Amino acid sequence: MTLWFVFALMTVAAIFAVIWPLGRSGRPDNQGSEVAVYKDQLAEIERDLAAGLIAAPEAEAARIEISRRLLAADSSESAIAPAPNLRWRRAAAVLALVGLPLVAVATYGPLGSPALRDAPLAQREPGAGTNMAQSLENLVAQVQQHLEKNPTDGRGWNVLAPVLERLGRFDEAVRAYRNSITYNGESAERRSDLGEAIAAAASGVVTAEAKAEFERAHALSADDPKANYFLGLAAEQDGRKDDAANIWRALLAKAPADAPWRPLVQTSLARVGGGVTMPALPDETIAASKEMNDGDRNAMIRGMVERLATRLKQNGDDVEGWLRLVRAYLVMGDRDKALGATTDARQAVAKDTERLRQLNEGLRTLGLDG
Amino acid sequence: MIAEAGHYALVLALALALIQSFVPVIGARLRDPALMNVARSTALAQLLFVGASFIALVTLHVNSDFSVANVYENSHSMKPLIYKITGVWGNHEGSMLLWVSILALFGGLVAAFGNNLPLSLRAHVLAVQAWIASAFYLFILITSNPFLRIVNPPIEGRDLNPVLQDIGLAVHPPMLYLGYVGFSISFSFAIAALIEGRIDAAWARWVRPWTLVAWIFLTLGIAMGSYWAYYELGWGGWWFWDPVENASLMPWLAGTALLHSALVMEKRNALKVWTILLSILTFSLSLLGTFLVRSGVITSVHAFANDPTRGVFILLILCLFIGGSLSLFAGRATSLKQGGLFAPISREGALVLNNLLLTVACAVVLFGTLYPLAMEVLADFKMSVGAPFYNLSFVPLFVLLLLAVPFGPMLAWKRGDLLGVTQRLLAAGVAGLVVIALVWAWTRGGSALAPLAIGLGVFVIAGAVTDMVERTGLFRLPFTTTLHRARGLPRSAWGTAFAHAGLGVAMIGIVCETTWNSEYIATMKPNDVAQVAGYDLKLDGLLERQGPNYREMIAQFNVSRGGEPLSVMTPSKRNFTTRGSSTTEAALLTRGASQLYISLGDVTPEGAIAVRIYHKPLVLLIWWGPVLMAFGGVLSLSDRRLRVGAPKPARARQRLQPAE
Structure with missing residues (x-):
């Protein structure tokens, strides 16, 4: 309501500015004229002459010139006399009273948003956002503000960094990881997280800077899987495919069978021609399976699938794992078991909407739950 | 409310400008003083409304009101206050608002202080100003409106371009706009005269x-x-x-x-x-x-x-x-x-x-x-x-x-005596030649044209001095008379001399900087020493620091000359996280009118850093010159007297030189 009142007041002030001079009887007061300028110039000559700045003959010449201009100006000015015109003044007043508000409303109407209130930062309620993504951004902003004031809060940087990375704000994530290292001390894990963020900021290219971080992480802990994986990736990007394959093969050899990153490394290895045809299986296993007959091979695969199923019963968070399991059952022709696994998977991740969404998408591509 | 009131004020300014475009012109045609005077009050009201609109935008930026798109896109709550204010014109929309604000300011000044103008001329001038203003108000409102809102305001803004986060932004654009837009007044006067x-x-x-x-x-x-x-x-x-x-x-x-x-x-x-x-x-x-x-x-x-x-x-x-x-x-x-x-x-x-x-x-x-x-x-x-x-x-x-x-x-004026002037400028010419010879003898290397150009600069300065000496009769007349004449001289004459001398000063600066500028580009490790133009610069070390909205890496240089320590220079590189960009902050060491200049490049993996070090002799003259020119302008502006060009009579041989 106050806003409309202010608008009305401003409009009235604007109209008044137009009407005010119209109401006055238009005295031809306070206006200058050419005549005045030339008279001043004449006086100036006398002053200069008195001060000795110009000589008498020049003063005389100047005087004659200016007098000539003065005469010309005088004759042309006397012709102009004021001519009040009431009809036009009324028209101007109507223009101000009607036209001005009309123009203002017609312009402001489509452009303005009078319903929106101001939102200066100091008065904002923390976390007031409408959707999830926005409130997460706001949360991040709050944590960042806290950290700008307490930059030595290592735990804060630790929490913030992965969130920033997930939001795709890689440059900020890099800075957060750096600070985390500064205030929490370095570890292989933090170094390689930092390297990953730097690489992500460079659109996946393992830059020299990122590589330095992974090398540092590798030096701190030779078994750090992330560092090894990215060092392999760096080798691949440098065109040293054999090195990459060697690094990744060594990584797989040491990896626990149920490590969630196994498939990723295996696909990478396959890409550089690491000799893997079935990316779902570790290469030693494949080598072993080559000597087996069909029955044994099937038994081996079944055994692996059972192991996977058991692991997922204990820890059901792994969406990728569930999908792999369902796919395996489908391949083996066991549709009932596949459907059963689907139900189990849904129950296991029901609490997490993000994972549930991933799961449903994955299932759709498998042709289940179309 | 501030945002919408500011927006509406801008709209009202447009409406007023439209009225100011036509009513005074009609008034001048009809010779009706009241209609012509409408120009004056509307120009003042326009100034009031645009000023309010501009202040509203500044307030929104200071309060970090991210419900305004312009603030969200160009501000950040952690930005220092000064950059929150200067950031108002550090973007397209805001700078256009500053543009029209200054236009309205000049219009308002003509309206307020144009008492010495004939009524019809003033009406026409203000009407032409209003034409320009209307066009730009429309431009702002339609294509670059700074008051557009965001329904769900984000909690943090996108920050200002880091290069612009500098005190220079507080001064450079407003000055330049005062200049650009100021010429609109002479334009309006010209159109009014036509x-x-x-x-x-x-x-x-x-x-x-x-x-x-x-x-x-x-x-x-x-x-x-x-x-x-x-x-x-x-x-x-x-x-x-x-x-x-x-x-x-x-x-x-x-x-x-x-x-x-x-x-x-x-x-x-x-x-x-x-x-x-x-x-x-x-x-x-x-x-x-x-x-x-x-x-x-x-x-x-x-x-x-x-x-x-x-x-x-x-x-x-x-x-x-x-x-x-x-x-x-x-x-x-x-x-x-x-x-x-x-x-x-x-x-x-x-x-x-x-x-x-x-x-x-x-x-x-x-x-x-x-x-x-x-x-x-x-x-x-x-x-x-x-x-x-x-x-x-x-x-x-x-x-x-x-x-x-x-x-x-x-x-x-009217007819001059070139030979006489040349004789009187002889001293200035000699001064220029002497300087040419001296510079030639002093320097080895560099362009052969440089001493000539410096001589020219000296000639211009000496010429300005000669002019003043002639006019005041220094050395020719008793000192008291000279003093009296100096005081009696129009200030515009002094202004001319200063402005012309400024030209010469800038010229010398430009020539020295471009000819004898020495440069050292290398990758330096801590404790390395660079030698540039007789100065020894030792890199003490690199350190990192957290600024209000950036992180910076500072290199510390110890500057000495002939073993005697002079100063510490700290160039830095700043990383602004919100925009993901960085700026180089050069370090400057001023010695007289010359400067040492260090700017940093990238850090190599071995912990060394690329640096560019310049020694720029007399570089500051380049900017002192324009300042001198502007000072001359101010002197001339303060001269409220009328100017008369006293012509030299055709035959009578003069005894005194005409001054102004």
């Missing part, structure tokens, strides 16, 4: 202060911009012949010509048509500059956003005003009364030469700026016109100009 069909010496008297104000601000604005580029961009260059710089140089050249031709018009009632044309051209070049910078035709720090609709809109405004004013000029110019006559060798003649050189120089810059753009559009062929082109074209013109500068103020 509409009225009357123009004479009094007109020049009335326009003089406005042109001077605009010229002073433009001079300072350009100098400031150049110094800012020098220390912020990290290359140690101060002028790049970049189209954006040219866009500000062209109105300056035309404006300087205007300043001089208006002088002839005021004093001798001559060069009237030419002065009108220059007024139109100067403002047209200002508009062209706005178009080039704002339309996205040129990509640079100044092009905040590239939006084709904006470019088309400004191009329309440009065509409308330049085309319209030039057509009006073509139609009316012939009917204007011709003024006084003068001999080729006279003060008027010298000023014509000045105008000729300045406008040709301006045309050269215009060609160099537009030719590559035209080639790119028409022939799809990218090229750049840089220093070599200007060195061959612009520089010779300016050398000629500088040679002529000392003669101008010493020639008499």
